[in-house]
Structure formats: C-alpha cells, structure tokens
Amino acid sequence: MNKGSGAEETWRVRPPIPNPESPAPSFPRAFVFPVYNGPMNDLDRAAARARQLADQRFPGEPGVRDLLAVAADADAARSDRGTALRLLGAVLGEALVGPRIVHLDVIGACNSNCIYCRDHSPYLHDREPWRAMEMPFDLAARLIDEAVELGAELIPVVGAGENLLHSRFADLVKLLKTKPVRFEVFTNGLDWDDETIALFADAPNALVAFSLSAATPATWAAFRPEAAPELFTRIEQTIRALIARRGAGLRVAIVHVLNKLNVREVLPMIRHAIALGVDEVEFKLTEINDAARSLKLDAPEVESIRRELREARRLAALAGVDIHDNIEFQLERLDPETGLYTVGLYDEIPCHAGFEMIRVRRDGRISFCCGLKFVGDARTTTLAEHWSGAEMQAARNAALAMPRGANRWLPDGGMLRDPQCDYCYNYLFNVQAWHRARQAGVAHLLLGKT
Numbered sequence: 195m196n197k198g199s200g201a202e203e204t205w206r207v208r209p210p211i212p213n214p215e216s217p218a219p220s221f222p223r224a225f226v227f228p229v230y231n232g233p234m235n236d237l238d239r240a241a242a243r244a245r246q247l248a249d250q251r252f253p254g255e256p257g258v259r260d261l262l263a264v265a266a267d268a269d270a271a272r273s274d275r276g277t278a279l280r281l282l283g284a285v286l287g288e289a290l291v292g293p294r295i296v297h298l299d300v301i302g303a304c305n306s307n308c309i310y311c312r313d314h315s316p317y318l319h320d321r322e323p324w325r326a327m328e329m330p331f332d333l334a335a336r337l338i339d340e341a342v343e344l345g346a347e348l349i350p351v352v353g354a355g356e357n358l359l360h361s362r363f364a365d366l367v368k369l370l371k372t373k374p375v376r377f378e379v380f381t382n383g384l385d386w387d388d389e390t391i392a393l394f395a396d397a398p399n400a401l402v403a404f405s406l407s408a409a410t411p412a413t414w415a416a417f418r419p420e421a422a423p424e425l426f427t428r429i430e431q432t433i434r435a436l437i438a439r440r441g442a443g444l445r446v447a448i449v450h451v452l453n454k455l456n457v458r459e460v461l462p463m464i465r466h467a468i469a470l471g472v473d474e475v476e477f478k479l480t481e482i483n484d485a486a487r488s489l490k491l492d493a494p495e496v497e498s499i500r501r502e503l504r505e506a507r508r509l510a511a512l513a514g515v516d517i518h519d520n521i522e523f524q525l526e527r528l529d530p531e532t533g534l535y536t537v538g539l540y541d542e543i544p545c546h547a548g549f550e551m552i553r554v555r556r557d558g559r560i561s562f563c564c565g566l567k568f569v570g571d572a573r574t575t576t577l578a579e580h581w582s583g584a585e586m587q588a589a590r591n592a593a594l595a596m597p598r599g600a601n602r603w604l605p606d607g608g609m610l611r612d613p614q615c616d617y618c619y620n621y622l623f624n625v626q627a628w629h630r631a632r633q634a635g636v637a638h639l640l641l642g643k644t
C-alpha cells in the first residue's frame with residue numbers, strides 16, 4: 195500500500211520550511227543525559243533509570259509518579275509498560291527503551307501501476323535507480339534480529355513496491371514467523387498462489403493487508419490501466435482462501451485509498467469486506483502528489499465520505515469488522531486544496547517518532563520516520579547503536595520540541611521538520627501519545643512548562 199516511503203520528486207521540489215537559524219532543541223543543557231549503551235528491552239532496568247531521572251527533574255510530579263508505577267509493575271502487560279516508559283522517556287529527555295515499531299522497506303519494484311501511486315504511477319517519469327532495488331536478505335535478517343533485541347513489538351514490511359516480488363520473500367516470512375514479534379505485510383494481492391496462502395496461514399502473530407481501493411472490478415481496473423478487471427476477482431478468491439485456511443494468529447485487512455474515482459464506494463467497500471470475512475479495514479485519503487492531482491476530492495465528496503462512513507461503522511460493528519480510526523482525523527483536518535491534513539499539527543503537539551519507530555529503506559539507509567529523513571545507515575551501524583547514538587538523540591529531542599519552534603538539519607542535508615510533516619504518516623501515534631500525556635497529567639512537561 196506504499197505507506198510512507200520514497201517521495202523525492204514530491205517533496206524535494208518544495209522548499210523546506212524556512213528556519214535559517216535552525217535552533218537547537220530547547221532542552222536545558224543540564225538535562226541532556228549521557229547515552230546509554232546497554233540492552234533496550236530490559237524494562238526493569240529502564241524503570242529504574244526513569245525513577246533516577248524523575249527524582250532529579252520532577253520530584254513530586256503526580257503524573258510522572260503514576261507513569262513510574264506502571265513502568266515498574268512486573269505484573270502489567272509488557273506493551274503497557276513499554277508505552278509508559280516511552281512517554282516517560284519523552285518527558286525526561288532520554289529514550290529508556292527501544293522503538294515500538296521497526297519498519298522494513300524491502301523492495302521498490304512493483305507489478306502494478308496504480309495511478310495514485312507516488313512511486314509507480316504511469317504519470318511519473320525518471321525514477322531513480324535505487325527505487326527498483328531490493329534489500330539484501332542478509333541485511334533484512336540481521337535487522338529483524340536487531341529489532342527483536344531492541345524490544346520492538348511490531349515489524350511492518352511495507353515500502354514502495356510489492357513485497358511478494360522480493361527474491362527471498364518466502365524466506366523473510368518464514369524467519370519472521372519464528373520471532374517473538376508481530377509483523378505486518380502489505381500486498382496488492384496480484385501474485386498470490388496456494389504456496390503463499392500456506393506460508394501465511396499458520397503465522398502465529400501477523401497481519402496481511404491487501405491494498406484494493408475498490409469494491410468492484412471496474413473501479414479496481416480504473417486505478418490500474420494495465421490490469422484486466424478479472425484480476426480483482428482472483429484477488430477476492432485469494433482473500434477468501436486465506437481466511438478459510440488461516441489459524442488463530444493471522445488477521446486479514448483491506449486498505450482503501452479514497453479519492454474522486456471511488457468516493458461513492460465507501461459503503462460498498464464495507465459490505466464487500468464483510469462478505470469476504472476480513473478482520474480490519476483501513477480507509478485513508480489519497481496523497482495529492484503530482485500523479486494524483488486529478489483525483490482530488492471536492493467538498494461535497496468529502497461530505498459524502500463522512501456520511502457513508504457513519505453507516506459503514508454501524509455495519510462494521512454489527513459484523514465485527516474493525517475500521518481503523520484514522521480516517522475521521524484525516525477528514526476533520528483535510529485542506530481540500532492541497533490534500534494535506536497535518537498542517538500546523540506539530541505547532542500544537544510534539545512528534546514522538548524518535549521514541550516510537552525506526553524505518554530502514556531497502557538500500558540500508560535509516561530514516562527518522564516514514565518520511566525521507568535519513569539519520570543513519572544500517573549497513574555500517576546496528577539498530578541499537580543507531581538508537582542510542584548522538585544524531586538520533588538530537589533529532590529525537592528536536593522532534594519533541596517542534597511546538598517550541600525547534601528544527602534540525604539532518605545528515606542527508608534536509609531538515610527534520612519539513613513539508614513532509616504537513617502530510618505526516620505518523621500522526622496516529624503522535625496524537626495518541628498527546629492524549630496519553632494529557633490523561634497522565636504530563637502534557638505541560640512535554641511542552642517545557644514546568
């Protein structure tokens with residue numbers, strides 16, 4: 195589904211947000227702590243460190259005290275402790291545990307050419323050579339091991355291409371199935387056969403997401419000028435067969451990218467998902483890049499999505515299908531002219547990407563988030579070294595201090611806060627972290643108001 199990768203043409207032609215002075219993040223110097231190089235998946239160690247830092251900085255802050263209690267609770271779920279520790283890390287200015295998510299972008303090639311795709315649309319030309327490359331299997335395998343060592347809870351295998359085209363895709367999935375981590379694979383569904391279905395059917399903790407953007411063969415083919423509408427029926431058969439054969443550990447999702455061509459299919463999409471028996475549906479608005487300008491929604495179309503979505507949610511709830519809760523946020527903040535929906539968001543709330551995620555592109559370069567913001571190289575450093583390194587620490591602090599005007603030049607020559615932040619793919623965990631901080635009573639500390 196091409197979630198957050200490769201967009202040089204779209205982003206680089208636009209000027210960066212002017213910030214000539216590139217102010218350093220405004221953490222007082224006394225609170226920049228030495229870098230920790232030990233294991234990042236030891237929650238007891240992290241909780242003890244959090245207490246030590248909290249005693250120095252915020253003794254008696256009730257919100258911090260409550261978070262410390264969750265972080266130290268050996269009976270609490272590991273993910274709840276990790277969540278508390280990531281929020282404490284943001285408040286205290288130090289990553290106390292590793293990232294929750296490690297994205298692997300393993301392949302740039304695709305066997306489709308969806309017209310809204312910023313990487314493979316037939317309306318785009320002059321692709322850079324790295325786009326078609328795949329991540330070497332050995333590198334991917336090492337990164338999976340390192341992600342697990344860092345305590346990651348989720349590895350999405352998602353990038354600019356079709357994952358099944360990776361020359362060792364089956365080996366990657368077999369490896370992921372042996373690891374104590376949840377993984378997600380995104381696919382256009384075109385190249386599936388019985389062997390692929392069997393490969394995923396017994397996955398102990400995984401999700402497969404089919405990118406369709408249509409409820410009918412005609413709409414599906416309208417997005418894919420070189421594909422026959424009948425292929426849609428074959429993908430439906432694949433989804434049905436996968437659901438019929440899967441064990442308890444596998445969830446199946448459909449992703450629909452909404453735009454002018456499929457705007458009237460929100461309800462049919464949900465009925466279709468229910469009929470197929472999938473577990474989850476994710477709606478998202480099409481990114482209005484150079485290729486997709488003609489697909490821009492107008493105001494009545496946005497209103498139509500809102501209306502259909504209300505009924506879609508009702509039907510989905512009755513059928514036990516989970517609709518991701520991102521779409522209402524996108525609709526609420528959407529600027530119909532530009533298609534952007536996070537403009538100004540980070541004047542209001544901090545960016546927590548530096549505590550939540552790592553993304554590794556197929557060429558080994560490590561990005562700060564789903565945008566193209568390169569801060570390291572997995573060919574020369576381990577993920578643990580990268581996570582604890584000075585560059586990452588500085589970027590992490592600058593991202594947190596965005597509402598205070600902070601920004602930072604990155605080693606790749608770009609800036610951390612740039613126009614990609616107006617179309618941020620990671621708004622969900624950032625908004626969730628903000629709500630959590632408010633609930634916990636520590637939001638004022640994140641904004642530097644002690």
Ligand code: SF4
Pocket residue numbers: 540545546547562563564565567593610611612614615616617618619620621
């Ligand atoms: S706000 Fe900017 S730096 Fe942070 S996750 Fe979004 S795009 Fe990346």
